[in-house]
Amino acid sequence: MIYQLSVGRLECVVVSDGQPGPPFEPALGDFFTPDAGVPADVLQDACRGRSTLTCGYNCLFVSTPDGMAVIDTGLGPDFLGYGEYIEPLVGQLDGGMTAAGLSRANLAAVVFTHLHQDHSRGAIWSGDLTFPAASAYAHTSEVAFWSGPVDLPSAQPHVEAARETIRLFGERLHPFEYDAEILPGVRATAAPGHTPGHTAILLQSQGERLLCVGDTFYDPLQLTNPNWATPWDLDAPASIASRRLLLERAVDEQILVHAYHLPFPGLGRVQRKGSTFTWHPLPT
Template identity: 30%
Template sequence: MDHKLKREHGFIHIPCHELDIFILSDGYFGVGYHQPILAPGIPQDIVKGELRNLYLPDSYYEAPINVMLIKKDDRIILIDTGEGFYDEENAGQLLHSLNAAGFTPESVTDILLTHAHRDHIGGILSQNDDNVFPNARYYISRKEFEFWMTGEPDFQKSKNPEGGKPGIPIVRKILSAINSRLTTFEMGDVLFSCIQTQAAPGHTPGHIIYTVNDGDLSITNIVDVLHSPLLIARPDWGTQWDIDFETGVETRRKVLENCYQNRTLICSAHLPWPGIGYINKVNDEFHWIPKVYNHPFVINLKTEPAIKAV
């Protein structure tokens, strides 16, 4: 049997108090075997043993692209835009999922960019260079914008220093195309009065995580701090996708510990769909605990006790 399961467009609705949160599927990406993208330099037999311990496939690596949307009064706030047309075989499903959830590209008023990797900004322009979200304003951390757009980006602290360079022209083309509608912010700023941004460097210099707050309910999106349950159990193994590998490891361990200590409800761009759950710790090892939900399209947070943010 073919191990690949074709992902149709889909969404999860998270009703809160004054906000409505949606997790939209953009599909997934697949890179073959986990190494060397994940766990570079770790002996293969050790990696395969850990994958089996976690009940993860030990012969291929696929990860979803989970995109958050927040409805706040008359504002429709999209967090990142998925792959767009760059991977139409497995990804690029965001617009279908957006429509399934009851929204249109024209209805999106604001787009927060967590960082400038292609699977997060690729959906901004169409293949004909048209604006996919014609009425949206964009927001990105100043540090992230300056890394890509000022001087020559430095990848020397990555485990694959040449790997990020082909993406530079794409990033510059996309960010230049939206420059007149782009606002930079400082990491730590609160956006739209409900989104607390927080620096999470390593994956990229200006990479952020963010907490959506609605009264006593909150959910923290750790975005690309993690790409697999493997990196929850083994945060030090890291990934070649981190522009600064050692800082990425440090950030990952700090975020995991904070999430565990505070019992934070989190979601992630690339943990198994829909990427919502908790971090547990047993015998000094972190574990992923998916959020329980009993309806195929709805996760209800209102029945839970107040959850602390990171």
């Protein structure tokens, strides 16, 4: 699946690495748990009959003056970490790139919102770099966290991919700080909490903008309930604060949003509803 759009002079294409559908959609109860602060009865009342969410892996390619870049890279082929059922449903980035006329060999940069395996493994799944000519970019705190001892249980599934990403890119992995311009028209925006260096990416050109929010939210339920955390938020209070700030900004500045895990292509607008928000997918 591919979806083309432009942000000013930045030509973009969303390429799906996969989107498991029924009966393989994950349960809402796996994402919003009592341990993460969402009691089962509260979730049931909010779901209104829903029991699953549609979890996409929406990788965004951006043609910058410094070359083609991709924001996050999906799970990659041969992934069994969620169970054998998932293997044929993800790892589709290469085919999507071919359909979009994109070349792995010519990719200039990989920008990571964070180094969880579903964002980084697509760049290193084979044991070699998927994009051999590309430099990589991740927040300084993200690189430091995954390079050191990681004791948090919810982080354990991601350690191998994160460390392999850091190792394989080596000196071509460039740590950045928040508010840095990573590439022309591509700026890092603070969004810590999900991971220590979790980053939103703001594209801007000729007065147009697109805010890539990574894992700031997994489902529209987190807009109507912005205080909901997930088991994968390493610092839940910080993650909630980042989510509110980014949603407020998207509304106040009328910025188009790209959400990595929402149904393909993950593009939409945010509107305010009292003290909460609503998601409005871009017509496709």
